[in-house]
Amino acid sequence: MTKIDTVILGILIVGVLLIYLNKKIKNRSIQHKLNTVKRANQKVVNFLEDEGYSISSIQETKTIITWVDGKEYQNKVKASILVKKRGHTYLAIVKTGNTDTKLAIVDIRSQLMEYYLAFQPYGFLLVDVRKKQIEKIFLSVISEKRELSTFYMYGIIAIIGLLFGFILYKIIFGG
Secondary structure: OOHHHHHHHHHHHHHHHHHHHHHHHHHHHHHHHHHHHHHHHHHHHHHHHHOOOEEEEEEEEEEEEEEEOOEEEEEEEEEEEEEEEOOEEEEEEEOOOOOOHHHHHHHHHHHHHHHHHHHOOOEEEEEEOOOOEEEEEOOOOOOHHHHHHHHHHHHHHHHHHHHHHHHHHHHHHOO
8 A cells, every 4th residue: 555545545534534523513412402492392391281282293394395486495394392282283382582472473473374384283372481371373364255255155045045935935825
């Protein structure tokens, strides 16, 4: 083996060793973050369970695909805690700091819609462990076409009812 071969072999060994160490350090950092999140979430989980909610999943991830000009983009959406109560699934959002609820909802409205698209919960729970409060948030889309079609449907039902009543009147009382 020549000196150049030894140098190349040394570079390869050091490169593999650096890649291995880098992965170990990243895994340790991720594990530390997960442990921190678990400790913080444990208080929330205990509080939700005390309030009658059962925990469905923690840190669940879904992928949302967006197409822009025919090009696909994938994004991950992570829900902190999914819970169930009385057959309904809720996505729990942990409130931090002293932010007013109404302001917090305005700030996270687009995030709520993203969560709604990905997880399709019945509603959201804004959880404040310090104040021992849970606020329920629901989203709904009002469709003008749906309101108009409902109006027409009630009109048609009313007309059919009137016709049925008129025919029934004629049959009973003759004429």
